[in-house]
Amino acid sequence: MPRQAALKAARTLEPAPSEEEAERVTLRLREKGTQKVHEYEGWAWKDSAPEVDEADDDFWLNDLDDITKANVSKQGIEYIDDE
Numbered sequence: 001m002p003r004q005a006a007l008k009a010a011r012t013l014e015p016a017p018s019e020e021e022a023e024r025v026t027l028r029l030r031e032k033g034t035q036k037v038h039e040y041e042g043w044a045w046k047d048s049a050p051e052v053d054e055a056d057d058d059f060w061l062n063d064l065d066d067i068t069k070a071n072v073s074k075q076g077i078e079y080i081d082d083e
Contacts, residue, residue, distance in 0.1 A: 010042030
């Protein structure tokens with residue numbers, strides 16, 4: 001699942017205040033067991049935490065004011081030559 005791995009990597013980037021201000025970074029991920037390198041453009045930003053029902057007091061999002069969101073855009077696949 002290369003896209004999910006790219007999203008996970010993008011969430012580790014320094015988040016910008018908004019999606020429009022986010023710096024875009026190239027992420028290159030090699031697919032396990034193959035000679036493919038997936039290239040993505042990724043970015044992360046801060047967003048407000050979703051509203052949580054007060055009845056769910058032990059829900060972990062209750063303690064958060066904001067969360068980090070991320071997005072990626074696939075740029076292509078590179079094949080590694082086995083020489």
